[in-house]
Amino acid sequence: MQEQRTPSSTGRSRAVRLDAFGGPEVLDTREVPVPQAGPGQVRVRVTAAGLNPMDWIMTADADTAARFGLSLPAGFGTDYAGVVDEVGAGVTGFAPGDRVFGGALSRAVADFVVLDAAGETAANEAHHTPDGVDDRTAATLTIAGRTASAAVAAVRPGPADTVLIGGAAGGVGVFAVQLARIAGARVIGTGSATSAGYLRDLGAEPVGYGDGLADRVRALAPGGVTAAIDLHGVETVHVARELGVPDSRICTIAAQVDGVAAANGANAASGALEEIARLVAAGRLRVPIAASFPIEQIRRAAELQAGRHVQGKVVIDL
Numbered sequence: 655m656q657e658q659r660t661p662s663s664t665g666r667s668r669a670v671r672l673d674a675f676g677g678p679e680v681l682d683t684r685e686v687p688v689p690q691a692g693p694g695q696v697r698v699r700v701t702a703a704g705l706n707p708m709d710w711i712m713t714a715d716a717d718t719a720a721r722f723g724l725s726l727p728a729g730f731g732t733d734y735a736g737v738v739d740e741v742g743a744g745v746t747g748f749a750p751g752d753r754v755f756g757g758a759l760s761r762a763v764a765d766f767v768v769l770d771a772a773g774e775t776a777a778n779e780a781h782h783t784p785d786g787v788d789d790r791t792a793a794t795l796t797i798a799g800r801t802a803s804a805a806v807a808a809v810r811p812g813p814a815d816t817v818l819i820g821g822a823a824g825g826v827g828v829f830a831v832q833l834a835r836i837a838g839a840r841v842i843g844t845g846s847a848t849s850a851g852y853l854r855d856l857g858a859e860p861v862g863y864g865d866g867l868a869d870r871v872r873a874l875a876p877g878g879v880t881a882a883i884d885l886h887g888v889e890t891v892h893v894a895r896e897l898g899v900p901d902s903r904i905c906t907i908a909a910q911v912d913g914v915a916a917a918n919g920a921n922a923a924s925g926a927l928e929e930i931a932r933l934v935a936a937g938r939l940r941v942p943i944a945a946s947f948p949i950e951q952i953r954r955a956a957e958l959q960a961g962r963h964v965q966g967k968v969v970i971d972l
């Protein structure tokens with residue numbers, strides 16, 4: 655019988671590596687040594703890694719990479735899910751075999767990641783994956799879920815609200831639309847004509863972005879819009895102001911506008927991520943996976959993500 659070559663038996667594993675900063679063309683899949691968990695650390699056998707715009711933004715050029723503490727050769731991707739397979743000395747709360755998900759800053763698209771068991775930011779964290787949440791879905795939750803939670807919290811929607819969400823069909827929009835709906839609000843989401851049916855399925859009333867947006871929103875909501883979240887740029891901020899939404903109930907995540915809150919996933923309420931995972935497990939929030947690719951096709955996956963017309967999330971299977 656042929657002996658199976660597992661990463662543990664060969665000491666080698668796959669990881670995406672960059673020898674230069676740049677676009678998808680600099681991404682390569684390499685054989686690398688299997689990393690070891692040191693004291694206080696856990697090693698995770700990654701089964702899925704979710705992509706975010708942040709992945710290619712921070713590896714696009716040396717200056718941006720340096721701001722995130724990245725140097726060459728660098729890795730790629732941050733959101734991951736998998737199974738703990740090695741536990742370092744002094745670790746409590748995790749054991750081999752535990753299903754986990756979280757963030758491993760710019761190194762998640764790899765067979766293995768090593769994390770601090772007590773790490774608490776997307777740079778370096780592990781959370782138990784609840785039963786009822788599959789690994790592909792778990793690998794999409796950390797960055798987009800936290801960011802959407804922070805953005806929704808910034809505008810505090812409730813049953814009396816009509817919330818305009820710009821860029822609603824993207825990775826963060828998946829969560830923002832559903833969290834605002836769970837809070838009881840009516841949601842109007844901007845997208846292209848192609849995304850209209852998809853937005854309806856998420857629970858938003860679709861409206862096309864671009865020239866004339868304010869008039870289209872007025873026609874949909876003659877009673878007015880009471881809060882707005884711009885997940886793409888500044889168009890939704892300007893339209894919301896034109897429609898009389900006060901700055902205190904508008905926020906952005908992808909641009910800065912004086913007077914308007916800029917929500918950031920890193921500032922999400924403690925427990926926000928666990929709450930999103932619980933909502934998924936309970937079947938109250940779902941994450942559409944737009945496409946999945948094997949690690950060897952990382953360039954295709956990154957190109958798709960960077961095209962900025964993905965509906966939902968892009969995942970790498972490992």
Ligand SMILES: NC(=O)c1ccc[n+]([C@@H]2O[C@H](COP(=O)([O-])OP(=O)(O)OC[C@H]3O[C@@H](n4cnc5c(N)ncnc54)[C@H](OP(=O)(O)O)[C@@H]3O)[C@@H](O)[C@H]2O)c1
Binds near residue numbers: 797886919
């Ligand atoms: N502050 C933070 O902590 C934080 C965290 C995560 C992300 N971000 C930033 O937030 C932005 C959104 O992230 P994401 O993960 O949702 O990105 P994404 O998944 O790449 O967003 C893709 C979506 O953008 C929509 N879109 C494209 N052009 C648009 C336009 N002109 N107006 C409105 N929507 C448009 C597309 O809809 P159609 O296909 O229908 O055109 C598509 O559904 C990115 O710039 C990202 O860098 C910030």
